[in-house]
Every structure is written in C-alpha cells, then in structure tokens.
Amino acid sequence: QTFGFIALVCFTLLASTSNDFSVRLLGKNWKRLHKLVYLIFWFIFLHVGLQNNMKYMLLIGGAGVLEVLSLLYDAWKKRQSVPVAVPSQPKESV
Numbered sequence: 001q002t003f004g005f006i007a008l009v010c011f012t013l014l015a016s017t018s019n020d021f022s023v024r025l026l027g028k029n030w031k032r033l034h035k036l037v038y039l040i041f042w043f044i045f046l047h048v049g050l051q052n053n054m055k056y057m058l059l060i061g062g063a064g065v066l067e068v069l070s071l072l073y074d075a076w077k078k079r080q081s082v083p084v085a086v087p088s089q090p091k092e093s094v
Helices: 002-016 020-026 028-034 036-049 054-080
Strands: none
Touching: 002 028, 002 036, 020 028, 028 036, 036 054
C-alpha cells in the first residue's frame, strides 16, 4: 500500500499543477515536475505486483516496457537530429 500512497500523493501534486497559472509560474520546471509521471508509473507497477494480481501486473508491465522503449527512441531521435558541422568546400574557379 505504500507504493500506491506514494503514487497518489505524486498524482495529486501533478493534478494541482496542471493549469495555465502553474505552467507560467514554474516555467521550464513545470515540464521537469510532470516527468514524474514516469516514476509514478513504476510505483503503480510495484503496488499492483505486491498484491499478486498477475493479470494487471502483466498489463502494466507491458505498458511500462513500451514506455521505456518510447523514451529511448525519443532520446535516439534527438541525438540523430543534432546538426553535424560540415567543412566548407573551396569554390572552384571557372
């Protein structure tokens, strides 16, 4: 029940900051705060897992694997989009 309570407290924090005023007030920290949802997901996974509810644990675990793969793909795409400095070619005389 501890993991479920932690998830509930974190979700309450996220819900209370899900408005335009909080976005303006927190600035770029708002996005950092709302990335907690990834951590909360694993608290829910542990909460369900410790209740021996295998059906939901497999469902949540499968979604968690997809979540991690999505984050890895996003990080990979960001690395691929970084512009590489290309040396300038000398102009040919005509």
